Amino acid sequence: MSDDMTLGTVKYETRDRKAYLTLNRPDRLNAINEQLAREIPLAVERANDDPDVHVIILQGAGRAFCSGYDLKDFAERGMGTQDAVWDPIKDFRMMKRNTDDYFSLWRSLKPTIAKVHGHAVAGGSDIALSCDQVIMADDARIGYMPARVWGCPTTAMWVYRLGAERAKRMLLTGDTIDGKQAADWGLVLESAPAEELDARVEALADRMAGVPVNQLVMQKLMINQAYDNMGLHGTQVLATLFDGITRHSPEGRWFQGFAAEHGFHEAVKWRDSGRWIPEGGGPVPTKSDLDG
Template identity: 40%
Template sequence: MPYQHILVDEPKPRVQRITLNRPDKRNALNNLLRREIFDALQSADRDPNVSISILRGAGSCFSAGYDLATDNSVDQPYHSSAGPGQWARHVIEGWFGIWDLAKPVIAQVHGYCLAGGTELATACDVVYVADDAEIGYPPVRLMSPPDMQYHPWLVGMRRAMELMLTGDAMSGREAAQWGFATRSFSLTELDQRTLDFAERVAKVPVELQQLNKRSVHRAMEIMGARAAMRAGTEIQALAFTTEASRAYMSTFRRDGGSVKAQLDQRDTAFGDYRTKKE
């Protein structure tokens, strides 16, 4: 199918690469972009000539998160049960859809990887990042906990607490040291090192590779990762009933200027992300 928001190529034999292609929006995840990501990954999972996929972002970053300038309740890529917490349940189902694919997926992260962008990276099997990437979940400051509460599973309780209580970002180097990412490289190396790894993975027969991938995921699930992240959607829904979250959300308007002002309101006191003074 023709795509509007992604580019798909095959840079190496048996390697599919998907580039999120909304650079003017910092690859913000609207419903169409998510739909196209899922379609391309599922097509690769069915294609006997593909062994592994890479996800990366065009322009200055991987993804700055969900597109807050659009109404993401409209034209969602798949049905999810309605009621409080619908959005969090919905996106969790999609991210676990990537987790459950037979073939591995690599997230290649540079620049900002924020909020929903971190959830997309979490759903992937291997995460290679640029040393100077900025990886964080700033909505915890004025909106809610994450839709997908991956922090304690990837970085441990103490680091998770630090990140969840501040919304501060990890650098790419820190993300690799703490366990969110697999490895970090200089930005100039990132493309090639990701392709080198994908080539090595593609040497293993697909029918065996899917079992290798599944064995790691099953261990995480036995420890409770899937159940905990799904249960976290109820806590996320509860956050929107708090006075602070309701006050913040009451001033939100779905236009670029308003969204930028709201994000600046959230981050100015912390002096980071787009409000950082160079």
């Protein structure tokens, strides 16, 4: 039985007791816009409502899983950045809704598996790490580069998956790691050669699909409750507030102004190079600064 549908930015298909959710903005490396965020929970709900679906697989179309927020909109055009006097609760409501959209994958009654190829970075890592299981290609990359400036991972799943020391290692540098290292550290379940990624995911999904749905739901709810007992929701509230602050701090405004002036590629290049980010903000670099 097949139940295929494209919402617009998320493609939905079913076969063999599995629902396939495909982030479908390949021309933008599946970068997050408002529509994509809103459509993830719609697709998850559809899968949960289908008695023939036992397992949900999340994947990305094209060359990447998800490259994070679409910086063409959010950095260059300033979408989501308020005026100098800003309302933190307005920002919190916007970002908390996005966090809840991604976390529909974690809250889904049925198990979710992220199949990561290419990149799952910045907000894309939030989406991947919201799944119950993550399998990466060996050469795929995962990380949260906006930890250097202009972001805080709102789902907070880095610390819950890695522990404090390695979460700090990632979020105090903004570095990325490949699938092999992510699996070695326990950030993701396993990695596989790129040509074997589909088969590895299918094998795990098929194994789960043979379990009755009610059994899957009860095991998942029990495990998730342990994380809730550890304060997961409260940590996400704090992280979501901090994300808004990072984008409206003097340094965050400097980064957004840089992107608006020179394009987000140049802004990201500066941020990720380790070059000095002016504390307290400062003038946006000129073209000669970039060339130098």
